[in-house]
Amino acid sequence: MRGWRIGKIAGIIIEINYTWLIIFGLFFVSLSTEWFPEAHPELPSIYHWIAGLGATVLLFVSVLLHELAHCLVGQRSGIEVSRITLFVFGGIAQMKSEPTEPLAELKMAAAGPVTSLLLAMLFGFLWGVFGALSGWDLAAESMKYLAFANGMLAAFNLVPAFPLDGGRVLRSIIWHLTGNLRRSTQIATTLGQFFGFVLMGAGFWQLLTGALVPGIWFLALGWLLASAAQGSYQRMEMEHVLGDVPVWSLMSAPVVTLPAAMTIQQAVDQYFMRLRHGAFPVVDAQDNLVGMLSLSQVKQQDQQQWLALQVRQLMEPLDTDQMTIRPDTEAVQAMMKMAQSDRGRLLVTDAAGELVGIISKTDILNLIRIKAGLRV
Numbered sequence: 001m002r003g004w005r006i007g008k009i010a011g012i013i014i015e016i017n018y019t020w021l022i023i024f025g026l027f028f029v030s031l032s033t034e035w036f037p038e039a040h041p042e043l044p045s046i047y048h049w050i051a052g053l054g055a056t057v058l059l060f061v062s063v064l065l066h067e068l069a070h071c072l073v074g075q076r077s078g079i080e081v082s083r084i085t086l087f088v089f090g091g092i093a094q095m096k097s098e099p100t101e102p103l104a105e106l107k108m109a110a111a112g113p114v115t116s117l118l119l120a121m122l123f124g125f126l127w128g129v130f131g132a133l134s135g136w137d138l139a140a141e142s143m144k145y146l147a148f149a150n151g152m153l154a155a156f157n158l159v160p161a162f163p164l165d166g167g168r169v170l171r172s173i174i175w176h177l178t179g180n181l182r183r184s185t186q187i188a189t190t191l192g193q194f195f196g197f198v199l200m201g202a203g204f205w206q207l208l209t210g211a212l213v214p215g216i217w218f219l220a221l222g223w224l225l226a227s228a229a230q231g232s233y234q235r236m237e238m239e240h241v242l243g244d245v246p247v248w249s250l251m252s253a254p255v256v257t258l259p260a261a262m263t264i265q266q267a268v269d270q271y272f273m274r275l276r277h278g279a280f281p282v283v284d285a286q287d288n289l290v291g292m293l294s295l296s297q298v299k300q301q302d303q304q305q306w307l308a309l310q311v312r313q314l315m316e317p318l319d320t321d322q323m324t325i326r327p328d329t330e331a332v333q334a335m336m337k338m339a340q341s342d343r344g345r346l347l348v349t350d351a352a353g354e355l356v357g358i359i360s361k362t363d364i365l366n367l368i369r370i371k372a373g374l375r376v
C-alpha cells in the first residue's frame, strides 16, 4: 500500500493512502455535525466545525504517534522500518525485517498501545483542565473525545490477535516460553483469523440491522485482519520449508536475452514461440541489461503493431530496485519481493549489475511443493 508522502521522521517516510481521506472525512463530519452539536447545542455551528477539525487532526496525530512509537523502539533493536502509511483503518508500519528474538518483538509491539494509553491519560488530564476553565467547553469536549479515542485504540490493539499488537505480544511471550517461533506464530495467527471472523460476523449483523457504514467497515476490517493473519502464517511456513535456500540454486541460467532493437514480431517468432518462456530480459547493442519484456505485455498490443514496434518500446524499462535480486539472497526474500511488486519473476544480477539468471515464482513454488510433499 502506497500513498502521498507528507514527510520524514527519524528516517521513516510518512505517507497518506487515499483511503485515509474517507475516514478523515467521516470523523470530521460526524464530530462537527453530531458529537459536538449534541454536547453543546447552545454554541454556533462554526465552533462545532472548528472543534471537529481540531479533534480529527489530533486523533490522526495520535495514530501517527502510536505507529512512530513502534518504529522508534523497533529501530533500537535493529529492526528497520521504511515507511508508515496512514489508511482507512489507522496506521501501518512497513518493516524491512521481522524481529529475531522475543524480547525485541515484545518491546516493539507494546510500544504502540503504551503510547496510546499515555496519550489517553494526557488528553484526560487536559479534559480536566479545560473543564475547570469557563468558556472552554468545546476544548474540554474535544479532549474528552480524544482521551476516549486513544483508550479505545489501545484496547483494540491489545486484542491478542496477530497481526494486532496484542497478537504480537502474545506471540513473543509464547515464543519466549517455548523457544518455538513457528508454533507461537501458528497460535497467534489462528487467534488473528478467529478475531477477523468475529469482526466480520459483527459487521454482517450490523448490515442486517440496517447500519450500513459500520457494517461495511467491520466486514472490511475483519477480512483484512483474517487475511493478514493467514498471510503471516503462510509466510512463516514458507520460510520454514524453504529454509535458507539461496536464489542461485533455484534460478534458471544461462539466460536467453532479447535484443532491444528487435521488432515485436521477430521476438514473438524467434523467442516467445520457440522457447516458450513467459518473459525475457532485454539487452542493448552493448549487451547491457535495459529491461524485461513479458508475453502479457506483447498480448496487450494489437497484433498489427508487432511489425512496427521494437522491443525497447514495449518492454518494462529496468528498475534495479524492483526488478532485480542478488544470487546469494534467500529465496524467501525473492518471493516477498515478487509479492510486493506483483511480479512473477525477477532478474538475478551480480554486484556489477551483470545478468546471471532469472528466477520465477513457479521455480520457488515447485520447490515448496516438492519439499512439503516429501516433508523434508
Ligand SMILES: [Zn+2]
Pocket: 066, 067, 070, 112, 113, 157, 165
Ligand atoms: Zn500498534
